Amino acid sequence: MNSALRLLTVLGGSLLLTVAAGWAVDRLLRRADARHAETPLWNLLRRCRPAFQIVLLAALLRGAYRQTAWQPLQDNAATAGRILSLVLIGAGAWLIVGVASAVVESGYARYATGTRDPARVRRVRTQVSLITRVLTAVVGVVAAAAMLLTFPSFRALGTSMLASAGIIGIVAGVAAQSTLGNLFAGFQIAFGDMVRLGDTVVVAGEWGVVEDITLTFLAVRTWDERRITMPVSYFTTRPFENWSRGGVQMTGTVFLHCDHSAPVDLMRNKVQEILHACREWDGRGWDLAVTDTTPSTIVVRAIVTAKDADDLWTVRCAVREQLVAWLAEKHPDALPRVIVGPQRDGDDSAQEAQRTSTLRD
Incomplete structure (x- = not known):
């Protein structure tokens, strides 16, 4: 009865102390969060309450489980101590x-709140x-080794393997060459400012x-909601387009094939009218010019601008659709014409000319 009472005392006291400590820490973090609303640190730390309570409970039981005088626990003291140690480490x-x-996260949130440059915010977010991922991996590896x-x-095995650590390191380095390459490429991307979260890219x-x-790896969300997953080493070994680097403002083109009789001046005025009515156009600039000719058509190029890639796509589509519709309604002869009628050969043409000359005489 004495041993059972000791067991209940140790377990109950540890649980009670753990709950009380968790409640007290949570209260302190709540007050700190209320006093310092400018930073989310204290509210984020409240998420660590379960881990803190498990650490405290495991530490209390690890230090007091031998005092219970409970025979089954005394017979398996080594196993119980090892289990509590594993729980404490994890x-x-x-x-x-x-x-x-x-x-x-708190440092990033404060930086993002005080910075108006979206590019810098995305760069810091990437870093x-x-x-965070590197820290999690390192802590996980150290915890696994400690377990x-x-x-x-395992302790004896580790001591015996120290002599062959050099050979094992070489073999592991060769085997994990691709993984290590991607790892270092990830650091190069994060701190080299090559590509950031939220950047618009073409890969x-x-x-x-x-x-x-x-x-x-790096995940790219396409315009049709697909995800392209690529190794990060791709972005350090191959060229790619980053439309967000140096600013998200963009310039695009719209090409039309028209007849040689197309009213270019009127088309230029129509493009200006379309852009002024398009809210996605940022007003930085526009132009329309004939850039090429072919035996049957001319190539008309319109240049438009927008604040980002999404708006540029909308502006280009609007100019293309409305300009073609305006030409079809007001100047149908300006659109390309394709001759599909039968063509006479040279003999028929000569006979027709001779017949016409005879009739005139």
């Missing part, structure tokens, strides 16, 4: 990742995302927006 890693992520070291067999002939960047 929860500690979870807590470290949560606190670090909260600090990084923050990769830093393995709690087992005596492999596809136009889309960078949606996600990890340590090994």
